[in-house]
Amino acid sequence: MNETLEQRLSMLLDGETTPFETKRLVDEIHCNPHIKALWLRMNKQRAALKGELIDPTLDISASVMSHLNSTPQISHLNSKPWQFSHFFPTHYLKACCYLLGFFLVLSSPLLNLKNFSPSDPISKLSNPSKTFNRNIPLPGNEALLVDLGSNFNGNLKNYRMVSDNAIEANYQLPDNEAVKIKVFFNGVPQSERLNLIESGITLHTKSGNEPIVLNVSSDQISNSKLIKISNTFFTK
Amino acid sequence: MDNELALIELVKKGDKKAYNTLVLKYQDRLVYSVYKFLKDFELAQDIAQEAFIKAYKNIEKFRGDSQFYTWIYRIAINTAKNVVSTKARKSEIYDNDTTDQLLSESAATSENPENILQAEQLRSEINKALQNLPEDIRVTLSLREFDGLSYEEIAKVLECPIGTVRSRIHKGREMLDQTFSKYDMSNFEVRKI
Numbered sequence: 001m002n003e004t005l006e007q008r009l010s011m012l013l014d015g016e017t018t019p020f021e022t023k024r025l026v027d028e029i030h031c032n033p034h035i036k037a038l039w040l041r042m043n044k045q046r047a048a049l050k051g052e053l054i055d056p057t058l059d060i061s062a063s064v065m066s067h068l069n070s071t072p073q074i075s076h077l078n079s080k081p082w083q084f085s086h087f088f089p090t091h092y093l094k095a096c097c098y099l100l101g102f103f104l105v106l107s108s109p110l111l112n113l114k115n116f117s118p119s120d121p122i123s124k125l126s127n128p129s130k131t132f133n134r135n136i137p138l139p140g141n142e143a144l145l146v147d148l149g150s151n152f153n154g155n156l157k158n159y160r161m162v163s164d165n166a167i168e169a170n171y172q173l174p175d176n177e178a179v180k181i182k183v184f185f186n187g188v189p190q191s192e193r194l195n196l197i198e199s200g201i202t203l204h205t206k207s208g209n210e211p212i213v214l215n216v217s218s219d220q221i222s223n224s225k226l227i228k229i230s231n232t233f234f235t236k
Numbered sequence: 237m238d239n240e241l242a243l244i245e246l247v248k249k250g251d252k253k254a255y256n257t258l259v260l261k262y263q264d265r266l267v268y269s270v271y272k273f274l275k276d277f278e279l280a281q282d283i284a285q286e287a288f289i290k291a292y293k294n295i296e297k298f299r300g301d302s303q304f305y306t307w308i309y310r311i312a313i314n315t316a317k318n319v320v321s322t323k324a325r326k327s328e329i330y331d332n333d334t335t336d337q338l339l340s341e342s343a344a345t346s347e348n349p350e351n352i353l354q355a356e357q358l359r360s361e362i363n364k365a366l367q368n369l370p371e372d373i374r375v376t377l378s379l380r381e382f383d384g385l386s387y388e389e390i391a392k393v394l395e396c397p398i399g400t401v402r403s404r405i406h407k408g409r410e411m412l413d414q415t416f417s418k419y420d421m422s423n424f425e426v427r428k429i
Contacts, residue, residue, distance in 0.1 A: 007406040013261070014380060014405070016387050019242035023254075026246060030253040040260055042409060045416050047264035048362045049381055054268050056358065060281055061259040064288045068252060176299050 005035065013042055100143070144207070145169045145183070151232040154179055162196055163188070177220040179229065184213040201230045240304050247295050255295075259288050262305055266312055273316050283319065287312035365415040369408055376401055377408035 003011070005028065011017045012025050029036050040059065047053040145167070146156045154171030157178075162168045165188040171179045180200070184193055193213060200217025216230050246254035263284060270287075271280035291298075291308045298307055366374060379385045379393060387405075391398040 003402070003406075006410065007402065010406040010409050011387075011402060012257075013409075014387065015240050016402075017242070019245065022242040023246060026243070026251065026254045026257050029257055029260075036260075039257070041413060041416060043261050044264060045362065045409065045412055046381065047268070048359050048416070049366065049412075050265075051359055052265045052268040053359065054264070054271060054277065054280075058264060058267060058281070059260075060263050060267070060285045060288070061256055064259050064285055064292075065252065065256050067285075067289055068255070068292055 006038065009035070009039055009042060012039075013046065141167060141183075145181075148181065148183075148233075152179075152229040154229075163192060165192075166196055168196075173221070177218065179216065179218045179221065179226075182215040182217075184215070186211045188213070201226055203230060203233065205233065241300050244295065244298060244300065244304060247292070255292055258304065262308065263288075265305065266308060269309055270312050270316050273313065274320070279319070283312055283315050286315055290315070361415055362412060365412050366408075369411055373404045373408040373411070376404040380405055 008017065008021060008025055009029075012022065017025060029039050044053060044056055048056075142156075142159060145159055148154075149156045149169075149171045152171075153174055155173075157170045157172050159167055159169035162182065165185045167183045169181050169183070171181065173179060182196060184196075197215045198217065199219075200215050203214045203216070205212060205214060214230075214233065216226055218226060240258070243254050243258055247258070266284040266287065267277075267280050270283045271277055274280055274283070287308055290311050294311075298304065366377070369377065376390060376394065379390045380387075385393065387398050387401045390401045394401070
C-alpha cells in the first residue's frame with residue numbers, strides 16, 4: 001500500500017480507511033494546515049458536486065470547537081448520577097474488591113467456612129475470594145458486579161434488585177452493545193428463576209462458597225459472542 | 237456506505253480532533269439541509285453549530301445503527317423545528333398544527349436551487365469539469381458520489397481491482413480540485429434571505 005497522503009485523505013472522505021489509518025489522518029489534518037485546507041476543500045468539492053454548497057467560505061468548525069474546548073471532556077459530559085463507578089473510579093473499586101476478597105480469605109478459617117474446592121470445575125469463576133452475597137450491603141455486591149464485567153470488558157451501567165434473591169445488572173461493551181446479567185443467590189426457587197429468565201445463557205456456578213446462578217443475555221449480540229462472554233467466567 | 241465508526245470511536249474516547257474532522261466533513265451539507273427548512277442562512281449556520289455541539293455532548297448515545305449524518309441531521313431538524321415553534325408562539329400567528337406546514341412549505345419552495353443561492357455557477361463549473369473527466373474516472377467517481385457505492389461494490393460493478401477504484405477516485409478528485417482551486421471565490425455571492 002503506497003498511497004499518497006492525498007489518496008488516503010480521499011479514502012477517509014469515503015470512510016474506507018482502517019481505524020489505525022483514520023487516527024493517523026486525523027492527527028495529520030490537525031497538525032498540518034496544508035492538509036487541513038485540502039480536507040476542507042475536498043469536502044466542499046463533494047458538497048458542490050451534490051448541489052449542497054451554499055457558501056464556499058463557510059466554516060463553522062472553529063466556533064464549534066471553541067465552544068467544545070470550553071466544556072469538559074466527553075467522559076465527564078456523560079456522567080450519570082446513578083452510576084456508582086463515576087463516584088468511585090474502577091481502580092478504586094477493584095482495590096476494594098481485592099481487599100474484601102483478601103479479608104474473606106483470611107477470615108474464612110475463623111468463620112469455619114469451607115474452602116473453595118479446586119477439583120470443582122465451576123470453581124474457576126473469576127476470583128474465588130470474591131463472593132456475591134445477599135447479606136452483604138448492596139455496594140459490596142456492586143463492586144463485584146463491576147469486577148464481573150471486567151472479565152468481558154463490560155462497563156456496568158446500572159443494576160437493580162429484581163427480587164430478594166436476585167440482581168439484574170446491565171453492562172455496555174466497548175462496541176456499545178448491551179449485555180444483561182442476572183445473578184441469583186442460593187435458594188431462589190426454580191419457578192421464580194424461570195420467571196425472571198427470559199433468554200440467554202444460564203450458568204450454575206459458585207461465587208466463593210455460595211452457589212449462584214448467572215444468566216447472561218443480550219438482544220444485540222450473537223449467541224457465539226454470548227457464549228464467549230459466558231466462558232470468561234470460567235477461564236479467569 | 238460510509239463507515240465512520242472509527243472516527244466516532246475516537247470521538248467517544250474524547251478525541252476532539254476527530255470530531256473537528258467530522259464537523260469539517262459535514263458542515264456544508266448540514267447548513268444546506270437546515271437552510272432548506274428555514275430559508276435563513278445565518279440562522280441555519282447557528283442551528284447547525286448547535287446541532288454539532290449537541291451531537292458531541294450526546295455522542296455516547298450514537299450507536300452506529302445509522303449514518304452519523306442521519307443522526308446529526310435529525311438533531312438539527314428538531315432544533316430547527318423548536319426554533320420555528322418558538323417563533324410561531326411568539327408571533328401568535330401560527331398555532332401548533334401550522335408549524336409542520338410552515339416547515340414543509342419552506343422546504344418545498346426552496347427545492348429550486350436558484351431560489352436559495354447563487355452558487356449555481358460554481359456547481360455548474362464543477363459538474364462541467366466532472367463531465368470532462370476521462371470516462372473511467374468519471375464513472376468510478378459518479379458511482380461513489382452519486383450512487384454511494386463502497387469501493388468494494390464499485391470494484392465488483394466495474395470488474396476491476398479495488399486499488400484501481402481507489403486511484404481513479406483520487407485522480408478524479410484531484411482533477412476537480414484544479415477547477416475548484418482556480419475558481420475565484422470572491423466572485424461567489426451568496427444570497428442571504
